[in-house]
Amino acid sequence: METAHLELSIVVPVYNEAGHIAASLRVIADTVAAITPSFELIVVDDGSKDGTWQQLVSLSHERKQLTIMRLSRNFGKELALCAGLEHAQGQAVILMDGDLQHPPALIPQMVRMWREQKLEVIECVKESRGKESVVKRIGASLFYRVLNGLSGFNLRDASDYKLMDAKVVAAWRSLPERIPFFRGMSAWLGYKRATISFHVPPREEGASRFSINRLTGLAMHAIVAFSTIPLRIVSMIGILFLMGSVALGINTLVQKLQGAAVTGFTTVILLLLIIGSFLMISLGIIGEYIAAIYQEVKGRPRYLIAEKHTGASSSTTDSE
Numbered sequence: 319m320e321t322a323h324l325e326l327s328i329v330v331p332v333y334n335e336a337g338h339i340a341a342s343l344r345v346i347a348d349t350v351a352a353i354t355p356s357f358e359l360i361v362v363d364d365g366s367k368d369g370t371w372q373q374l375v376s377l378s379h380e381r382k383q384l385t386i387m388r389l390s391r392n393f394g395k396e397l398a399l400c401a402g403l404e405h406a407q408g409q410a411v412i413l414m415d416g417d418l419q420h421p422p423a424l425i426p427q428m429v430r431m432w433r434e435q436k437l438e439v440i441e442c443v444k445e446s447r448g449k450e451s452v453v454k455r456i457g458a459s460l461f462y463r464v465l466n467g468l469s470g471f472n473l474r475d476a477s478d479y480k481l482m483d484a485k486v487v488a489a490w491r492s493l494p495e496r497i498p499f500f501r502g503m504s505a506w507l508g509y510k511r512a513t514i515s516f517h518v519p520p521r522e523e524g525a526s527r528f529s530i531n532r533l534t535g536l537a538m539h540a541i542v543a544f545s546t547i548p549l550r551i552v553s554m555i556g557i558l559f560l561m562g563s564v565a566l567g568i569n570t571l572v573q574k575l576q577g578a579a580v581t582g583f584t585t586v587i588l589l590l591l592i593i594g595s596f597l598m599i600s601l602g603i604i605g606e607y608i609a610a611i612y613q614e615v616k617g618r619p620r621y622l623i624a625e626k627h628t629g630a631s632s633s634t635t636d637s638e
């Protein structure tokens with residue numbers, strides 16, 4: 319690789335951050351420049367509609383380390399991260415949010431741990447979650463508890479603020495998922511890792527770009543992507559139902575043989591309703607997995623890059 323000498327790549331996904339992106343990127347770039355002159359800052363515009371891209375274009379004329387990419391539409395943060403990671407050329411790659419909720423002040427410590435202790439993944443873990451709605455807080459806690467129980471990976475308080483060594487990035491690139499769940503995939507990879515805990519500061523400007531609806535969708539996807547245990551639970555409940563039915567059947571037969579009239583219209587209705595609901599839930603769970611398979615086998619590209627500019631002078635545009 320001709321640019322293997324680049325030490326650090328910083329990947330920042332942004333979506334509608336026009337209000338503060340120039341200032342935020344300046345803080346990030348200055349922090350990194352103080353550590354190494356050999357770095358690139360890759361900013362992925364995830365289909366912003368608010369002038370973020372124009373700001374990035376003018377910034378890229380000033381800073382030669384800046385590489386900017388515009389995805390053809392809003393693909394979501396996971397895929398924006400993917401796009402950045404796939405283009406990063408540094409010997410280590412740091413992923414961080416563009417709203418300064420991932421404090422750049424931690425970068426020197428991450429780089430030191432990578433350089434000196436030869437650690438391969440350094441993850442920043444949320445010690446406190448900052449300002450967040452109660453629903454999101456409870457939702458996140460529930461989601462991580464379920465995911466942890468199902469997948470065996472402890473992702474509680476995990477964030478996407480990470481440093482990954484180039485070999486981890488290469489391993490990550492070899493995972494073929496069309497719809498990635500970044501935190502889970504990163505945990506799955508393993509490698510020598512360490513964590514740094516941090517308090518999430520308030521957002522630079524505006525509100526979180528993730529609605530409850532969107533987070534619920536991501537959570538469902540993550541569970542389906544990282545565990546098949548829900549399917550096993552369906553089978554288990556089926557077996558329990560079967561055992562119950564056999565017991566009830568024998569009981570009914572014995573009563574019938576003894577000449578006792580078998581009553582129980584209520585029981586029949588209740589059983590029908592319970593079994594009916596359970597069947598529908600089971601079908602739903604199976605459906606989620608089929609939907610996931612369907613998305614994967616379509617084999618579409620994960621994202622589309624509409625435009626890309628590198629460095630202060632040279633600019634390559636591959637827009638269609």
Ligand code: UDP
Pocket residue numbers: 330331332333334335364392393394395398414415416417419521525526527528
């Ligand atoms: N983001 C993105 N695509 C999206 C939503 C968000 O690239 O569809 C970026 C956003 O601009 C920010 C980062 O992902 O840099 C984290 O988003 P946000 O701050 O809204 O999320 P939160 O802090 O609530 O996790």
Ligand code: MG
Pocket residue numbers: 415417419521526
């Ligand atoms: Mg944020």
